[in-house]
Amino acid sequence: MTTPGAPNAGAAPFQVASRPILVVDDEEIVLAALHETLRRAHYDVVTFRDPIAALEEIKRREFSIIITDQRMPMLSGLELLAQARQIQPFATRILITAVLSLDTVIEAINKGEIFRFIVKPWLREEFLATIQNGMQRYELICQNAHLAAATQSMNEQLVELNRSLEQQVKLVAQQNQQLADMNSALEQNLFHSMELCLHTMQTFYPSLGNQARRVSQLCKSMAGVAKLSAEERRILDSAALLHDIGLVGVPRQIIRQWQEDPNSLGDPERALIQQHPILGQELAVFGSDMDRVGEVIRAHHERVDGKGYPDQLSGENIPWLARLLAVAVAYASARLTSTDAIETVKLGAGTAYDSDAVRVLLQALPLASIPRKEKEVVLADLRPGMVLARGIYTANGLLLIPEGQRLNATYIEKLLNHNRIQPITQSLVVYC
Numbered sequence: 306m307t308t309p310g311a312p313n314a315g316a317a318p319f320q321v322a323s324r325p326i327l328v329v330d331d332e333e334i335v336l337a338a339l340h341e342t343l344r345r346a347h348y349d350v351v352t353f354r355d356p357i358a359a360l361e362e363i364k365r366r367e368f369s370i371i372i373t374d375q376r377m378p379m380l381s382g383l384e385l386l387a388q389a390r391q392i393q394p395f396a397t398r399i400l401i402t403a404v405l406s407l408d409t410v411i412e413a414i415n416k417g418e419i420f421r422f423i424v425k426p427w428l429r430e431e432f433l434a435t436i437q438n439g440m441q442r443y444e445l446i447c448q449n450a451h452l453a454a455a456t457q458s459m460n461e462q463l464v465e466l467n468r469s470l471e472q473q474v475k476l477v478a479q480q481n482q483q484l485a486d487m488n489s490a491l492e493q494n495l496f497h498s499m500e501l502c503l504h505t506m507q508t509f510y511p512s513l514g515n516q517a518r519r520v521s522q523l524c525k526s527m528a529g530v531a532k533l534s535a536e537e538r539r540i541l542d543s544a545a546l547l548h549d550i551g552l553v554g555v556p557r558q559i560i561r562q563w564q565e566d567p568n569s570l571g572d573p574e575r576a577l578i579q580q581h582p583i584l585g586q587e588l589a590v591f592g593s594d595m596d597r598v599g600e601v602i603r604a605h606h607e608r609v610d611g612k613g614y615p616d617q618l619s620g621e622n623i624p625w626l627a628r629l630l631a632v633a634v635a636y637a638s639a640r641l642t643s644t645d646a647i648e649t650v651k652l653g654a655g656t657a658y659d660s661d662a663v664r665v666l667l668q669a670l671p672l673a674s675i676p677r678k679e680k681e682v683v684l685a686d687l688r689p690g691m692v693l694a695r696g697i698y699t700a701n702g703l704l705l706i707p708e709g710q711r712l713n714a715t716y717i718e719k720l721l722n723h724n725r726i727q728p729i730t731q732s733l734v735v736y737c
Contacts, residue, residue, distance in 0.1 A: 326343055326351070327352075329373040329385065330354065330401070342432065356378075356380035368396050371396050371397070372423075386419065397420045397421075399421050401423045434480060445588075448466050452573075474587055503546055511734045518546075519637040520545045522673055523666075523675055524541050524633050525673070527541075527665050530665050541601065541630065543598040544630055549585065551582060551584030554584060555581060565640070585602040589602050601624055605627050605630040609628070635657075637678075683733065684720060687735075692712070693706060696708040699723070
């Protein structure tokens with residue numbers, strides 16, 4: 306498939322082309338209702354009752370969002386979205402279902418990388434908010450794909466992206482004001498939304514989800530040591546879980562290079578990485594009272610000596626919670642032993658990190674229950690003694706080796722033999 310908005314030499318600053326929304330449902334009444342709702346919201350909509358015909362249309366033209374019912378003849382919604390993912394990986398995929406079960410969630414993640422579920426019956430305002438978020442996701446992914454390919458126009462593209470994000474944030478703020486009477490219900494779903502974001506990160510790049518959980522557990526202990534208020538604890542914990550959400554739009558190979566050898570990044574790749582706290586701030590503001598969470602996420606890569614990013618803040622100009630998050634991230638992401646990671650953080654006190662925040666970290670470490678560190682490997686890197694952090698499944702979803710299994714030569718040979726017959730496509734994750 307051609308990358309949306311792929312640049313030509315001398316091309317003008319990139320803007321995501323307007324793409325229609327595809328809606329598939331075999332029930333004519335439901336299809337008409339969805340079409341009318343989206344049309345009134347000024348979206349370009351294409352509808353199909355036949356999922357096979359819809360799949361053919363996906364092969365012919367590009368869509369920003371694909372919405373489908375789960376129960377349909379000939380082809381289920383999950384099967385349609387799984388095939389659509391192969392054809393149009395950038396499109397936001399949304400599944401409509403009458404019953405949202407755990408099995409449906411697991412199957413959806415495995416088959417189609419579902420962005421959101423909509424449970425029947427739905428509220429119009431929630432439906433449109435989901436569509437808006439899905440459109441934002443589609444636009445961000447397209448913009449970041451272009452950034453990776455068009456390094457010559459990096460600064461102009463980043464300015465345009467920020468301007469677009471500011472407009473989107475204002476629009477979301479207006480919608481939140483209109484939905485003030487629903488805030489109570491939305492707050493109850495806030496934790497579940499963050500868990501879904503975390504699962505999205507973990508599906509996209511497993512070590513991001515693992516790091517988020519490690520940082521979250523460490524921040525919980527640091528909050529107790531620092532005697533934070535209940536509101537500050539909520540903000541810090543939310544920021545810890547979502548601190549790397551802005552990396553979802555960054556190519557995986559650039560993330561891996563940044564984690565393994567940040568000094569090897571070129572200027573364009575480094576600029577893309579340094580943009581992720583800003584994108585993270587914008588993506589995190591999906592619920593009420595999340596503005597401060599976004600501010601902490603934006604500032605967690607600042608340094609007290611002013612040499613951080615993205616705003617080069619220094620000293621106490623960096624929010625206190627961001628200074629706490631910075632040392633937690635530094636410790637949790639270090640590819641070192643615990644002892645060496647502590648020494649590295651201590652050496653950075655007063656330059657990279659706030660000295661008081663470092664003292665809070667050192668007091669909190671013995672109290673924290675931090676998950677084991679994980680890393681993603683390829684099949685050829687598996688060695689006896691490694692312990693699986695995720696179960697390994699066949700392409701049909703059958704379990705080959707369970708989570709927590711310590712590998713030996715027999716297990717590895719079994720995986721290699723299976724891969725020769727039927728390639729293993731999932732990410733392989735082991736404990737460090």
